[in-house]
Amino acid sequence: MDRGEKSKEKFKQLFGEGVTATHTTDPDFQDILSHFIFGKVFYQGNLDDKQRELITLVVLVTNQTLPQLKAHVSAALNVGLTPVEIKEAVYQCAPYIGFPKTLNAINEVNEVFKAKNIALPIESQKTIDEDTRFEKGHATQVEIFGEIISKMREAAPANQKQLQDYLSAFCFGDFYTRKGFDLKIRELLTFCILSALVALRVK
Numbered sequence: 001m002d003r004g005e006k007s008k009e010k011f012k013q014l015f016g017e018g019v020t021a022t023h024t025t026d027p028d029f030q031d032i033l034s035h036f037i038f039g040k041v042f043y044q045g046n047l048d049d050k051q052r053e054l055i056t057l058v059v060l061v062t063n064q065t066l067p068q069l070k071a072h073v074s075a076a077l078n079v080g081l082t083p084v085e086i087k088e089a090v091y092q093c094a095p096y097i098g099f100p101k102t103l104n105a106i107n108e109v110n111e112v113f114k115a116k117n118i119a120l121p122i123e124s125q126k127t128i129d130e131d132t133r134f135e136k137g138h139a140t141q142v143e144i145f146g147e148i149i150s151k152m153r154e155a156a157p158a159n160q161k162q163l164q165d166y167l168s169a170f171c172f173g174d175f176y177t178r179k180g181f182d183l184k185i186r187e188l189l190t191f192c193i194l195s196a197l198v199a200l201r202v203k
Contacts, residue, residue: 004031007039013049014038014075049079054089054185055192061093061105062196069105073112083113087122088180089189095171096193125179134165137173144183 001009011034023030042052053076060069076086090109094102113120128136141149153164176186 003035003039005039006043007034007037010038010042014053014078015071016074016078050076050081050085051185051188053079053081054085054189057086057089058093058189058193059196061090061102062097062193063200064101064104066104066108070108070112073109074116077112077116083118083122084125084180088125088178091178092175092181092186092189093193095175096190096197127177127179128173133173133177134169135173136177137171138168140172140176140183141168144187 020030022033042049047055053072056072057069057076060066060072073086077083086109087106090102090105093105110120138149138153153161153168156164176183181189
């Protein structure tokens with residue numbers, strides 16, 4: 001298949017039948033976009049469609065391109081991602097982009113879920129409580145980065161230890177310990193979130 005045929009096949013898989021508003025008003029631009037993204041990029045590398053959509057979701061959340069986020073929430077469901085996986089991908093953005101932007105994205109996701117009769121709230125994926133969030137978060141850091149994490153905390157000046165504690169309890173305790181994804185996927189999504197933030201700063 002050529003790029004045009006591939007893009008039509010992939011677009012239909014992700015978004016279903018129908019013509020986009022852009023294709024009606026700006027068909028040349030939509031063809032350029034579709035042929036490049038869905039006819040070429042989606043077929044590069046070894047990522048499967050679920051992984052590609054997870055990455056797309058977190059980059060759209062980070063960039064706050066919310067109309068496109070809604071479309072890709074539907075696409076994510078169409079390629080087999082679960083509501084839990086979609087929500088967890090969005091939640092994973094919070095330590096890096098902040099609560100307000102994450103809430104913006106959550107509202108968009110919830111609109112799609114409601115339209116598709118997906119019950120809210122989604123089943124909790126929490127594995128920690130107030131007494132264990134630091135301990136389990138720190139253990140997760142050590143699992144990912146090694147014992148250097150403990151040494152860094154011990155070496156931190158007294159007035160910076162609270163930042164180390166926040167990182168362990170909040171970023172890794174509240175988020176990395178959640179069910180829904182393994183550490184490999186959470187690290188992949190975090191890498192993509194941080195890369196998107198760097199790209200925004202460069203602009």
